[in-house]
Amino acid sequence: MTNQITTINDVAALLEKAVDADRVITDPDVLKSFSRDTSLCSARKPDIVVKALSTKEVQAVVKLANEHNLPVTPRSSKVGFYGAGIPEQGGIVIDMSGMKKIRKVDVRNRWVLFEAGVTYGELQAELKKHGMRILNPLLPHKNKSVISSTLEREPKLTTKHHLDETIFTMEMVMPTGDVFHTGSMSISPDAPEKISDDLPSDLCNFHGPGLDWFRLIPGALGSFGIVTVMNAKIDLIPKKQKVVYFGFNSLEDCVEPVYRLLRKLIGDECFILNSRYLATALASDAVEINRISKVLPNYIVVLNLTAGEWFPEDKISYQEEALKEISRTFMLKPMEAIPGVPEIESTINRILYSPCESENFWKSRAKAASQEVFFLTPLQRAPKFLKAINKAAAANNFSIDDIGLYLQPKQNGRAFHMEASFPYDPENMDERKKAERVFKDVSEALLNKGAFFYRLYGIWVDMVYARTGSLQETLKRIKKALDPKNILSPGKLGF
16 A cells, blocks of 8 residues: 655655755756746646656656556656656656766777766766767757657758768666666666676677667657666767868759769768758858858758778869769869858868857747748658748748758668758747747648658647557557556557
8 A cells, every 4th residue: 555645745755765955856946947947838837846866866757657657757868848747647757867877988899878867068078088989960959869850750961871870778767667678688687887798799789689679669658668878879070071061042952963962872971951951050040140141052061071090082072073973964163162261261160070069059049939840751852841831831930041951861861851940039938839830831731731740749749640540549559568667658649
């Protein structure tokens, strides 16, 4: 029989037996800071925030929540853009931002083992000491948790097939409070950082036990388990690199040349930005964004030719020859600089391999906030989707010139992450409401044209499940099996 609890103070008293009392927080100002992020999702306060410093403490909190049927929402940092960490039903927020250990860097097998609170800024700085780098999205926030970003499936800049999914193994606290290890992390009771020294697995086998956990857990918004430790792929910092740019008047003009570049397997990074989005990444404020975007081509393909430790000059040379062939075929002019934009030469390498160091996050430079719509598509369908985006935006009197566009190839161009950004002033209620309408109408227009929304947040959950038959019911059965009391991130993904 469990102890009867009737107030938040009762819950806090029980939690203080699991963690230090000063890390069980009920201060209203702190609770308010965990009630929202930069998305358009409604704010919802937790009742208690627990600052966990270890997997054992996370486990203890989840077990207590199970015993008393209390909702639990995990957060690895306060940097959120899509509402994933907002506690839909109050309860307990487990704040893992203090779990900062980078447990091991394996240069030979190219992986790093780290905890949930480790940020892009912290991990890149440590890996640089080893001549390595994390595989990062386009200019991630320096204070964003790498584990959160990876589990949210933020697209990596690399186009390489074998680097598209970066998770090797994970340590998780299941919704029942049990600790579970995936892949080759599960073969030994020892701490994960010791396994590769004692056994030949090297933590590189990501399959099992049982389900493909590395596919089930990402995108689940913390509803199937709380990942406390991850073993993820890393790569060498190139010995040589050469960044080239191609300018195009229309998105249609990009399609065949980009496919040809990807088929040649040249360059580690290759992506498309429209002038507005590239200017936003290069500039420091709204005035500079307007200046830079006026002198850029409408669409820019960024290609980073790289070479590692073996014969770097030879590798760059044959990539340049392949580039010349493609340029002749499509009558293109590759540029190593863009006239009128000196910023591109000094900042592009930082954009490729580093998080956004500015306190003013780059996507918020135009109007203090932005709302993104993103999905997967073949590149040849992207121009039709862009027309739908522009039409829905224009119908809401949103300036098409303000829309940022980003296309990132995945798995050598098998599919493309397509992202449209709509900047707005969050303090201006009219602009905020317009952004909400644009977000909803653009999303519906894209879904009606067959866009594949592969990361579900907020209103997208109902929109997508309404079009996918029995998928939601199947996921609910999995949820019931893993979380019989529905305490972990309730309300997320329609659970």
